[in-house]
Structures are given as structure tokens and as C-alpha cells.
Amino acid sequence: MAATERLVIIGGDAAGMSAASQARRMKGPDELEIVAFERGNFSSYSACGIPYWVGGDVGERDGLIARNPEEHRARAIELRMRTEVTEIDVAGGRVRARDAGTGAESWTGYDKLVIATGARPIRPALPGIDAPGVHGLQTLDDGQALLDTLSRTEGRRAVVVGAGYIGVEMAEALLKRGYEVTVVNRGEQPMATLDPDMGRLVHEAMSGMGITTVSGTAVTGILTGDDGRVRAVATDSAEHPADVVVLGIGVEPETALARAAGLPLGRHGGLLTDLAMRVRGHENIWAGGDCVEVLDLVSGRERHIALGTHANKHGQVIGANVGGGYGTFPGVVGTAVSKVCELEIARTGLREKDARAVGLQYVTATIESTSRAGYYPAAAPMTVKMLAERRTGRLLGVQIVGREGAGKRVDVAAVALTAGMTVDQMTALDLGYAPPFSPVWDPVLVAARKASAAVRKERG
Amino acid sequence: MAATERLVIIGGDAAGMSAASQARRMKGPDELEIVAFERGNFSSYSACGIPYWVGGDVGERDGLIARNPEEHRARAIELRMRTEVTEIDVAGGRVRARDAGTGAESWTGYDKLVIATGARPIRPALPGIDAPGVHGLQTLDDGQALLDTLSRTEGRRAVVVGAGYIGVEMAEALLKRGYEVTVVNRGEQPMATLDPDMGRLVHEAMSGMGITTVSGTAVTGILTGDDGRVRAVATDSAEHPADVVVLGIGVEPETALARAAGLPLGRHGGLLTDLAMRVRGHENIWAGGDCVEVLDLVSGRERHIALGTHANKHGQVIGANVGGGYGTFPGVVGTAVSKVCELEIARTGLREKDARAVGLQYVTATIESTSRAGYYPAAAPMTVKMLAERRTGRLLGVQIVGREGAGKRVDVAAVALTAGMTVDQMTALDLGYAPPFSPVWDPVLVAARKASAAVRKERG
Numbered sequence: 001m002a003a004t005e006r007l008v009i010i011g012g013d014a015a016g017m018s019a020a021s022q023a024r025r026m027k028g029p030d031e032l033e034i035v036a037f038e039r040g041n042f043s044s045y046s047a048c049g050i051p052y053w054v055g056g057d058v059g060e061r062d063g064l065i066a067r068n069p070e071e072h073r074a075r076a077i078e079l080r081m082r083t084e085v086t087e088i089d090v091a092g093g094r095v096r097a098r099d100a101g102t103g104a105e106s107w108t109g110y111d112k113l114v115i116a117t118g119a120r121p122i123r124p125a126l127p128g129i130d131a132p133g134v135h136g137l138q139t140l141d142d143g144q145a146l147l148d149t150l151s152r153t154e155g156r157r158a159v160v161v162g163a164g165y166i167g168v169e170m171a172e173a174l175l176k177r178g179y180e181v182t183v184v185n186r187g188e189q190p191m192a193t194l195d196p197d198m199g200r201l202v203h204e205a206m207s208g209m210g211i212t213t214v215s216g217t218a219v220t221g222i223l224t225g226d227d228g229r230v231r232a233v234a235t236d237s238a239e240h241p242a243d244v245v246v247l248g249i250g251v252e253p254e255t256a257l258a259r260a261a262g263l264p265l266g267r268h269g270g271l272l273t274d275l276a277m278r279v280r281g282h283e284n285i286w287a288g289g290d291c292v293e294v295l296d297l298v299s300g301r302e303r304h305i306a307l308g309t310h311a312n313k314h315g316q317v318i319g320a321n322v323g324g325g326y327g328t329f330p331g332v333v334g335t336a337v338s339k340v341c342e343l344e345i346a347r348t349g350l351r352e353k354d355a356r357a358v359g360l361q362y363v364t365a366t367i368e369s370t371s372r373a374g375y376y377p378a379a380a381p382m383t384v385k386m387l388a389e390r391r392t393g394r395l396l397g398v399q400i401v402g403r404e405g406a407g408k409r410v411d412v413a414a415v416a417l418t419a420g421m422t423v424d425q426m427t428a429l430d431l432g433y434a435p436p437f438s439p440v441w442d443p444v445l446v447a448a449r450k451a452s453a454a455v456r457k458e459r460g
Numbered sequence: 461m462a463a464t465e466r467l468v469i470i471g472g473d474a475a476g477m478s479a480a481s482q483a484r485r486m487k488g489p490d491e492l493e494i495v496a497f498e499r500g501n502f503s504s505y506s507a508c509g510i511p512y513w514v515g516g517d518v519g520e521r522d523g524l525i526a527r528n529p530e531e532h533r534a535r536a537i538e539l540r541m542r543t544e545v546t547e548i549d550v551a552g553g554r555v556r557a558r559d560a561g562t563g564a565e566s567w568t569g570y571d572k573l574v575i576a577t578g579a580r581p582i583r584p585a586l587p588g589i590d591a592p593g594v595h596g597l598q599t600l601d602d603g604q605a606l607l608d609t610l611s612r613t614e615g616r617r618a619v620v621v622g623a624g625y626i627g628v629e630m631a632e633a634l635l636k637r638g639y640e641v642t643v644v645n646r647g648e649q650p651m652a653t654l655d656p657d658m659g660r661l662v663h664e665a666m667s668g669m670g671i672t673t674v675s676g677t678a679v680t681g682i683l684t685g686d687d688g689r690v691r692a693v694a695t696d697s698a699e700h701p702a703d704v705v706v707l708g709i710g711v712e713p714e715t716a717l718a719r720a721a722g723l724p725l726g727r728h729g730g731l732l733t734d735l736a737m738r739v740r741g742h743e744n745i746w747a748g749g750d751c752v753e754v755l756d757l758v759s760g761r762e763r764h765i766a767l768g769t770h771a772n773k774h775g776q777v778i779g780a781n782v783g784g785g786y787g788t789f790p791g792v793v794g795t796a797v798s799k800v801c802e803l804e805i806a807r808t809g810l811r812e813k814d815a816r817a818v819g820l821q822y823v824t825a826t827i828e829s830t831s832r833a834g835y836y837p838a839a840a841p842m843t844v845k846m847l848a849e850r851r852t853g854r855l856l857g858v859q860i861v862g863r864e865g866a867g868k869r870v871d872v873a874a875v876a877l878t879a880g881m882t883v884d885q886m887t888a889l890d891l892g893y894a895p896p897f898s899p900v901w902d903p904v905l906v907a908a909r910k911a912s913a914a915v916r917k918e919r920g
Contacts (some may be wrong), residue, residue: 014900049835063835134512165894308900316909330888333605337892348891375509375523406866408898411872411891418889419879427880428790431871432797432806433769435509438868440768442473449776456815 005032007322008095008110010085010257013037013045014311015318016116016291017067020077022319029076032323036077036110037097042140043069048308051144051166054150055173058344059150061140077275088113088261112322114286115258115271116315119251119290119306126417128222133230137166142382146246155243156180157258159233161219163190167248168202168340171211172204174246175341182240184233186375189215193336194353194399197366201401205343214240251306255459274338275328277318287320288314288329295331298349298396298417299358309415334397337407344407348414350387351396361390363458365450369443371405373435382406384447386413393422393455398447405437412444423451465492467782468555468570470717471544472498473505474771475749475778476576478526480537482557482779489536492783495568499544502600503529508768510603511626514610515633521600536701548573572782572853575718575731576775579711579750579766588682593690594705597626606706612894615703619693621679623650627708628662628800632672634706635801642672642700644693649675652838653796654859655811657826658845661861665803674700681882711766713751727754728764735788737778746782748774748789754792758809758856758877759818765792793877794857795866796887808848808874809857821850823918826912829903831865833895842866844907846873846883853882853915858907872904883911 004204007023009016020034036043044067052058062068072079082100087093094109101228104106121136123129133153135146158174160167163185174181183206189199190206191215203213217235222245225231232239253270255263264272264280270293272280277292279285293302320327325335335348354361365386372379382402389396398413400406416426426448441449467483469476484610489554496503512518532539533769538611542560548557554569581596583589593613595606600853614638618634620627623645634641643650643666649659650666650673663673677695685691692699715723715732724740732740732816737752739745749771753762773789780787795808825846832839842862851855858873861864875888886908893900901909 005853046833046835046895046900047831052836052895053820053856057837058835058870089574211472249556274766307893309891309902310899312900335892338892338895339894339896344897348890348892373506373509373520375506376512377517405868408868408892409871411869411902412875412888413889414892415875415879416883418885419875419881421875421879425878426815428773428788429871430792430808431769431796432808432868432872432874434797434799435506435510435512436799437797437804438769440506440508440772442769442871 003148004030004366005111006109007032007112008108009034009036009113009114010095010117010119011116011289012036012043012079012081012116013116013289014308015315016114017044018113018312018315019073019116019286019288019318019322020072021075022075022316026034026320026323026325036079037083037085037095038081039100040139040141041082043072043081046308047138050137050140051169051173053143054146054170055176057135058399061144062141085257088257090261090263090285099377109278114207114277114318114322115285115287115291116289117254117257117291120254121247122249123247123250124249125318126219126221128230130349131222131224131230133243134222134245134247135190135354137170138251139450144281150177150246153243155261157241158182158244158246159231159240159242160246160248162248162250163187163213164192164248164250165338168206169204169338170248170411172291172340172423175209175211177182182214183212184217184219184235184240186218187215191345193347194345194383197401198383198401199297200385202340202343202345206340209341224389232318243327244459251290253304254278256290258287268293268300270304272302274331276321277314277329278321288318294300294329297331297333301358303332305334307336331416335410335414339407342403344400344402344404346400346407346410347398348410349395349417351397352387355387355396362387362396363390363451363454365447365454366445367446367450370439371402371448372437373439374423376435378404380404380406383445384445386451388451388455390455390458393424395423395426397422398444409444423455464490465571466569466780467492467494467572467574467730468557468568469496469574469576471496471576471578471749472496472541473537473576473578473749474626474768475775476574477504477532477780478772478775479574479576479746479748479778481535482531482776483783484535484537486780486783486785494537494740496539497543497545497555498539498541500599502599503527503532503539503541505600506768506852507598510597510600511633512627513603514606514630515636517827521604522598544718547595548717549619549721550721554689557737565648573746573752574778574782575739575747576749577714577717577743577751580707580714581607581707581711584709585706586681588684588690591682591684591690592688592705593703594682594707596709599632609704610637613703616640617701618704618706619702620706620708621693622708622810623647623673623675623711624652624708625796625798628666629798630706630708631666632800635669635671644679644695644700646678647675651805651871654805655845658843658859658861662800662805663804663841664789666800669801704745708820710781711750713764715751718747720749726762728753728762735779736791737789739780746778748778757791757793759814761793761818763792765794767796768894769910793872793874797870797875799867802863804862806860806867806870807858808870809855809877811857815847815856822847822856823850823911823914825907825914826894827903827906827907827910830899831862833899836895838864840864840866844903846867846907846911848883848911848915850915850918853884853912855881855886857882858904869904881913883908
């Protein structure tokens with residue numbers, strides 16, 4: 001029998017615990033000891049679900065927890081909750097951890113290490129940012145704190161800072177809680193992950209829902225009342241009254257530990273790994289989830305994308321490799337989907353500015369169509385924008401804004417991007433058609449036809 | 461200026477009129493005269509929409525008509541309604557047509573010919589098949605005739621013969637009209653376009669809706685009452701009382717004209733074309749829509765698939781080529797999607813028996829998942845079955861049975877099939893994820909993971 005190895009995992013959420021689970025499926029406790037450290041109060045939960053819990057769609061916090069510490073322990077995964085790793089000693093092959101309850105620190109040796117420390121919300125150094133009533137939203141504890149504030153708040157005005165995924169999802173959640181919602185964002189339009197022409201559609205739809213969006217505006221401070229609580233959000237030009245403020249500015253990789261340990265970080269501050277999710281230059285260290293950079297297969301550049309679905313895939317790959325199997329994470333094409341009330345928003349691949357940034361020339365096509373045959377009930381409008389490389393016609397990106405049935409259509413483009421298809425090839429795709437599901441030309445095909453014509457015109 | 465050419469089109473529905481429209485976009489009336497013959501009363505309508513009109517989802521017949529004869533004529537397309545082509549004289553470059561009103565026949569010469577004669581419903585030679593109360597459902601006139609019967613019928617019992625797409629869609633329509641519905645079909649399970657294990661899920665769901673499905677049973681005759689009207693459908697073992705009977709047995713290519721003219725037909729009776737939709741061996745004759753056979757890119761064999769979305773693509777390609785441009789229809793992967801009330805049914809690629817028929821060995825994986833994150837409201841269950849080639853792991857087919865959000869997920873597999881992906885490659889696909897849209901592992905990815913594991917196990 002082989003000697004027992006010890007696998008240490010830093011971070012008890014999606015990437016870390018997926019890795020633990022997969023490794024355990026491949027090797028039993030007699031071959032592999034697994035110790036995971038989680039500094040927070042929860043393991044393996046869906047951070048993406050927090051806005052829906054706050055908004056009331058999900059009734060119970062525990063619904064967001066895929067697997068609690070006891071369930072992990074039942075599978076011989078030793079999960080130490082409320083225990084923060086404070087140092088990685090790469091040369092010594094050990095980590096130092098502190099028990100948040102007792103303050104005691106101790107070293108734990110590892111044969112193999114997985115870093116899954118996640119991301120932290122960006123929290124700008126603004127006056128008043130720490131005032132009661134101002135909430136970030138990263139953990140279940142953050143969600144509970146916001147819900148507590150909402151239940152105690154008498155006023156009904158909420159300001160969301162930032163109009164990315166978290167920003168717009170929180171706008172929906174607060175609207176559902178009965179708040180008057182104002183979203184303040186620095187970008188030209190909400191959803192900067194879209195081109196501005198598509199972001200404008202989001203702005204218009206949000207206006208229609210009664211959400212005020214203030215764009216092109218930086219927050220200069222949080223104003224507080226005599227009670228010390230937030231009373232408004234200040235910008236250069238205005239004060240927006242607020243009984244509660246939610247920060248949804250974005251996240252950055254949580255890699256302070258990795259940096260201190262001298263591990264390789266990329267230009268976005270995330271850990272750099274190889275295709276097997278091994279930290280570059282370190283045979284026995286893997287990293288995955290929101291703390292790593294991923295290869296964008298369309299641009300050929302590394303990006304930082306904090307998304308649970310990637311974290312789970314990373315964990316799966318790491319677990320397979322750690323367990324003596326084989327797996328790779330080839331990269332992403334940048335697919336994301338979100339919604340604000342009934343509005344669905346999706347994107348994959350490159351925006352116009354992404355294409356320009358890597359030297360790609362392109363044509364664009366934007367079309368309007370419907371989710372179902374036009375004559376079928378509940379056929380809902382959608383707008384599809386497609387980018388194709390000039391001359392080659394290779395698909396570069398797709399953005400969709402619409403209603404029910406719009407968002408997941410982006411998956412067709414995600415697969416086509418992965419396969420390196422041209423928009424001309426896409427015009428012949430055999431997509432599912434029946435009147436309740438699609439017009440006879442699926443909107444993605446309509447966009448491909450128009451993009452293909454644009455490519456031909458450019459050539460001429 | 462070039463001499464004016466004449467393009468003659470036989471059949472004024474999806475393929476024919478798409479070809480006409482596209483040709484007209486490319487060439488004006490001074491270059492190209494376009495004459496189309498349609499033997500029926502309607503042009504350019506959605507036959508796929510008829511079940512929803514009968515069921516009441518679509519209120520107006522004319523909602524199904526994409527473009528009426530006047531609209532075509534306004535674009536200089538001469539559409540002769542109620543005029544049936546009775547002969548193609550290939551050597552003479554002309555067609556003979558008969559005006560249904562006057563009975564007058566005349567010849568029209570062509571420089572280029574498009575055959576778009578569609579398909580005809582299979583109507584078995586059963587005793588009583590022509591009795592009042594027995595309806596096929598191919599044209600808008602058929603739909604109107606059925607609606608007339610329904611409005612006059614006092615009884616509330618309907619029997620649908622056949623459990624393919626039309627059969628199950630008509631079962632839904634009749635259920636919505638308040639009928640007790642029995643579906644009689646010869647196959648082992650309803651939806652023979654699925655493997656029987658997936659068809660059984662459809663059977664169970666239909667039972668739950670109150671639809672009686674009698675499988676593995678051939679109809680032996682239609683029984684009539686003293687008034688000559690239908691009163692029951694007879695099988696070997698039973699009589700199923702019926703106030704109205706709908707035939708949904710399937711269709712076959714309408715190629716009697718082409719056969720008489722000596723044009724090449726395939727083993728399913730459809731016209732054989734090249735990739736540009738030109739009839740093989742005939743420089744100036746094209747064919748498209750339900751009267752042709754198409755190449756199945758997965759099996760490498762020709763198939764007959766009557767589907768509006770293919771017909772439209774064929775028309776587009778034919779119009780481009782006829783108009784002096786260039787286009788091809790590379791083939792299909794066999795994608796189809798349908799629904800019975802809330803049940804969504806989808807398939808693409810090969811079934812088990814299709815794979816066996818062409819000598820492919822395969823592994824299968826079947827998984828259950830949900831349309832949205834499990835904790836999100838209205839997350840609906842779905843079953844996904846995936847076939848992958850033994851050893852290579854190449855995706856061969858996907859079948860999905862589920863509720864809202866299940867059906868169009870088949871498009872991911874359709875693109876992956878087109879691209880020749882392996883199921884292992886599919887596990888890394890960057891599909892859109894957010895709790896309202898998908899579990900963190902999309903059901904298609906879960907199936908790909910299980911299929912990939914099955915491929916590895918077979919290799920070992």
C-alpha cells in the first residue's frame with residue numbers, strides 16, 4: 001500500500017470543495033488525507049444565489065448551501081471552519097492557520113496544496129464607506145447582514161453602486177423588496193460587459209421597470225446622518241438619498257497569501273496556472289476558482305472572471321489531477337448571462353473594445369427578432385449583436401438583450417466560438433425549431449446571416 | 461443588359477417562395493422574371509403552426525401566413541394560385557400547369573426551375589379512412605376543416621393516430637379544446653424519434669396530462685355509425701370510441717412530378733441534390749424543402765426530414781445560386797424540438813438504432829438535472845441522454861425530455877455535433893450560468909461528464 005499523502009486545501013467553497021470531492025472519489029482515506037481550511041462560517045455555497053435570497057425568490061439561506069461541513073466530513077474530508085490560513089511556506093511544504101475562535105495558530109504540512117481563496121469585493125476608500133447601512137455582498141454573512149438592515153430600515157430608498165451583474169441583480173432584489181432603486185455607475189451604460197449600444201437597451205428596460213440609472217458618474221462619498229447611518233450617496237454633481245446602499249462594484253482575486261509566498265500572479269492579480277490548473281512552476285500546488293486567471297480562447301489573453309461555473313470546473317480538474325487522473329481546463333470564451341426582472345442579458349466572446357485591444361478587425365451586425373414564432377403567444381422581442389472578424393468571418397462575439405428565452409441562446413454562440421466557426425458556417429446550423437421555441441429562423445441564425453453579409457461586403 | 465431569364469418555381473410555400481424572394485433581392489425584374497405555381501389556396505404559411513391554431517393558442521389563421529400572394533406580387537414575383545403543375549418537360553425546358561378554376565392547361569417555359577413541391581401526409585388505405593370526422597392536417601384548408609368539424613361535434617372523444625411530432629402536438633391541441641384524447645401508435649413508445657427509454661418518459665408525462673396513449677398497436681380500420689360519420693378507431697384488440705379522428709402518421713416527399721420527369725430520387729423517395737441544392741445531373745434545376753433528401757452529417761446518409769426551418773434555408777441557398785451568387789446547404793444533424801402541453805421534447809444526432817444501422821459503436825449516459833439552479837423558483841426537472849462513439853468519444857446524439865427550459869438546450873449539442881466535438885471536449889464548454897438560467901453545471905455538461913466517463917471506462 002502507498003504511504004498516505006496529505007492534500008491541503010485553502011478555501012472551502014466551490015473550487016476547493018469540488019477539488020476535495022473529486023479527489024476523494026478517486027482516492028480513499030487510506031491513500032489520501034484531505035484537510036480544507038475555510039475562514040468563514042459556510043462551505044460550498046452559491047454566492048451567485050445571494051441576490052435571489054435577498055430579493056425573496058429563495059426563501060431559505062440554507063437552500064444556497066450545496067454541502068455543509070458535516071456532509072464533507074462524512075466523506076472523510078476534514079473541513080476546518082472559521083480557520084484562516086495566514087501563510088504558505090512553499091519551501092517547507094506547510095501552511096500556517098489561525099483558529100478564529102481561539103486565536104491559536106499552528107502549522108500543517110502538505111504533500112499537495114490547492115489554493116482556492118476566491119475573490120474579494122472591491123471596496124473603494126470613500127468617505128463614509130463603513131457607515132451602517134452600506135453593504136457589500138460576497139458571503140452568506142453579508143447577505144444576512146443586508147437582510148437584517150432591510151428588515152430594520154424604515155425608509156424605502158436604495159442606491160446600488162455599480163451596474164455590473166451584481167449591481168443589476170441587486171437592483172432587482174431591492175425592487176422586489178419594495179424599494180425605490182437608483183443605480184449609480186461609472187460606465188457609459190449599465191452592464192459594461194456589453195458594448196454601449198447594447199448596454200443602452202438595458203438602461204431603457206431598467207427605466208421601464210422604475211429603476212433609475214445614473215451612468216457616467218463616479219461616487220465621491222457616502223453621506224451619513226446624525227445617527228451615523230447612511231443618508232445619501234454623493235457624486236460630483238448630485239446627492240442621491242439612500243436608506244440603504246449596496247456596493248456591487250466588482251471583485252478582485254484574493255491572492256495576498258499567494259503573493260506573499262512568491263507564487264506567480266498575472267496582470268489582473270490572479271494566480272497563473274497551466275492547463276491542468278497547476279500553479280506555474282510548482283509541481284505540487286494547484287489553484288482554481290475566483291483567485292486564478294483564465295485563458296480567453298478568443299483573444300488569447302488571460303482574464304479574471306469570478307464565476308461559480310468556472311470554479312466548479314476548476315475544482316473538478318484539480319481533483320482529477322490530484323487524485324492521479326487527468327483533466328484540463330482549456331479556457332473560457334467569456335460567456336455570461338444575467339437578468340433584471342424580466343430582462344435577460346447575455347454575452348460571450350469579445351466586445352468591440354476587446355477585439356480592438358488585441359488587434360482584431362471586425363464587422364458587426366445587430367438584429368431584432370423574437371423568442372418564439374411571431375404568431376405564437378408570449379413571443380418576446382430580443383436584440384442580438386454579433387461580431388465577426390473582418391475577412392475571415394470568424395465569429396468573435398455575441399451579445400443578447402431580450403425577454404424570456406433570450407439569454408440562454410448565447411450558448412449556441414459559445415459552442416461556435418469554442419469550435420472556431422465562421423458566421424457563414426453558423427448560418428447553416430441545425431438549431432431546434434418549432435413555433436413555441438423559435439421563429440423559423442432562430443434569432444442567432446438571423447444575426448449570423450447579417451454578419452455573414454457584412455463580412456462579404458467588407459471583402460468586396 | 462443581359463436578356464431576361466425566366467425562373468419557374470413549383471410550389472408556393474416555404475422553400476419555393478424563400479427562393480423567389482432571395483432571387484429577387486439579387487436580380488431585378490429586368491434581369492429575372494419569376495413565375496411561381498401553387499396548387500393550393502395559400503402561400504408562404506407556417507404548417508408547423510397549424511396545431512397551435514387548432515388548439516387556440518393562435519387565434520387567426522392569417523397569423524400563420526408569412527406573406528400573401530399580393531405581397532409577393534408587389535415584389536414582382538408572379539404567383540399563380542390554385543394552379544397545379546401537372547408535368548415537367550425537362551428536355552423542352554417547360555412545365556404544364558392546370559388552373560383549378562377553369563381546368564385550362566398551358567405550358568410555361570423556364571430557363572431555371574425550382575422544385576418545391578413539399579410533402580404529402582401518409583394516408584393508409586384503411587377501411588373508413590375517408591369517413592366524415594377523419595382529418596389529415598397538412599394545409600391551412602385541412603386545419604380549417606378540422607376546426608369546422610370540432611365546432612359541429614357534440615361528442616368529446618378524439619383519437620389521434622400516430623405519436624410523432626404532429627400526433628403529440630395534436631393531442632395537446634385537442635386536449636385544450638376539451639376533448640378526451642387517445643393516441644394510438646405503432647411504435648413501442650410515443651415519439652419514435654427518441655430512443656424507447658426516452659419515449660417512455662413522454663408516455664408517462666402524457667398520462668399525467670390525462671392523454672391515453674396506446675402503443676405497439678396498429679389501426680386496422682375506422683368504424684362509422686349509421687350517419688356515416690366516424691364512431692371509433694379499431695385496432696387488432698380494441699375499439700376506441702371517437703367523435704373525431706386526426707391522422708398524424710407522418711409525411712413522404714411529394715415527388716410524383718419529379719419521378720415522372722426522370723429526376724433522381726433517393727431511397728426515401730425525395731429528390732437528390734448537390735450541396736448547392738441543384739438536382740443532381742441537372743444544371744438548371746434546383747430543389748428544396750420537404751420534397752428533397754438531406755445529408756445527415758452524423759451518419760453520412762441521406763434522410764428525409766420535413767421541417768420548415770430546413771425548407772427556408774434551402775430556399776435561401778437556391779435563391780442565392782439562382783440569382784448568380786453562391787450558397788450551400790451542408791446538411792443537417794437531425795435537430796428537432798416539440799412540446800406536449802408543458803412537456804418539452806428535443807433530440808439531435810443519432811438514436812441508438814441509427815448508430816447501429818451505420819456501424820457505429822457507442823456508449824450512452826442518461827442524467828437528471830434541472831433547468832435552473834435547484835434552489836431557484838420554477839426549477840424544472842429534465843432528463844438528458846447522450847450517445848458518444850466508443851473509443852473516440854465523439855458526440856453522436858442527444859435527447860432531452862423535460863419541462864420549461866429543457867428543449868432548446870439541444871442546440872448546444874447540435875452545434876457540438878456540427879463541429880465534431882468529443883464529449884470530453886464538451887465538459888469544458890463555457891455555457892451561460894446564473895441561478896435563474898441553469899444549475900452551476902448545465903444539464904448538458906452533466907451528461908457530457910457522464911458520457912465522457914463511460915467512454916473512458918469502455919477504453920479501460
